[in-house]
Amino acid sequence: MLRIGKRLLLVALALLAFGTAAQAKTELTMYYPVAVGGPLTSVVDGMIQDFERNNPDVKVNAIYAGNYNDARVKALAALKGGQPAQLSVLFSIDVHELMELDAIMPFDDVVETDDERQWLQSFYPALMENGIVNGKVYGIPFQRSTIVMYYNKDAFREAGLNPEQPPKNWDEMAQMGQKLTKKDASGRVERWGVMIPSTGYPYWMFGALAKQNGEVLMNGAGNEVYFNKPGVVEALTYWRDLSAKHGIMPQGAIDWGTLRQNFMEQKTAIMWHSTGNLTAVKESATFDFGVAFLPAHKNYGSPTGGGNFYIFKQSTPEERKAAIRLVRHMTNPEQAALWSIATGYMGVSPASYETQALKTYVADFPAAAVARDQLQYATAELSTHQSGRVRKLLDDAIQSVLNGEKQPQEALDAAQKQAERILSGY
Secondary structure (H helix, E strand, O other), rough: OOHHHHHHHHEEEEHHHHHHHOOEEEEEEEEOOOOOOOOOHEEEEEHHHHHHHHHEEEEEEEOOOOHHHHHHHHHHHHHHOOOOOOOEEEEEHHHHHHOOOOOOOOOHHOOOOHHHHHHHHOOOHHOOOEEEOOOOOOOEEEEEEEEEEEEHHHHHOOOOOOOOOOEEEEEHHHEEEEHEEOOOOOOOOEEEEEEEEOEEEEEHHHHHHHHHHHOEEOOOOOOOOOOHHHHHHHHHHHHHHHHHHHOOOOOOOOOHHHHHHHHHHOEEEEEEEEHHHHHHHHHHHOOOOOOOOOOOOOOOOOEEEEEEEEEEEEOOOOHHHHHHHHHHHHHHHHHHHHHHHHOOOOOOOHHHHHOHHHHHHHHHOOHHHHHHHHHHHHOOOOOOHHHHHHHHHHHHHHHHHOOOOOOOOHHHHHHHHHHHHHHOOE
């Protein structure tokens, strides 16, 4: 009897151990930027909860970390401090810096099945330009955007302009902007014709102007920049002239963070901003508004923008497989469609726009398709080795011109020279 009792006890302990192991979950820590506002947190939380319901063996800890820079700093600090995350949504343009730090690994090295490999090929090619390096996929697009032109249709009507015909080129924007600029009896401007933000991400806005003039700001390898090419200088001259020559935009800095509010308060008739603002504008605007491609010069153009998923090297094979499952869930067509509707960011794959949810939404609200349709004219966002230093050189050059401190050629020559010195080792 004693022997039987011992056997039963051993069997019971074995079963208990097996049950505990079966219930053990793979835990993932994910850093996520929420710079565009609080409601985004609840949207991401809902997507994660849906994933956990369908994947009970995985627990996801989302750490919301301010803007993209905050998220990058916190994620890298965790890696160095021995408390690594397994994945994160970070700037698509961070890829070279993350690779230099040996922090991330290509998704190609994690996927195993033909289905997973096909998934890597399912996204819009323009959104993949900032995520593919040396032929390997390091970033999967998620929170992605292009710059679009928001315009106040009521202001167009008031100015005698057709509200269904926004400016299609640089000349038209300058001409319409003069009619849209509204002054009081004393000559004080009550409403500007156009505002393009020059803080936060001036290099991003400038990338659009350069592309519209047939130029790009860097090569795909991230070791050359073209800041002072004639077409690029011409683009900065046009930006400056919107205020200095045409008088349709305020002189000096226009703040990224408050521009949407200026548009909502009808202090500007046109604003250039991320499509990520689309849902917020839709829900808050007290006037009739439209969304259109950015105006062309030689051609249409906008850089893509926003965040990609990255997988960190400091993770186990089990964690990487779980991370792939999470990223696939977050980017599948149905989730991407819901994400686009909730935020204004793009669905990241053609299949997302074939879902019934997004087809119905676009049919009812055509503005939701503008950023996607503009992808055919898109280029990669400025991304180089030593990316933060190089971007700051260009940002400072842009702001010095818009503030009237330097001429475009002078400012961009200096930025080019300093950037070449930084990139000479690559």
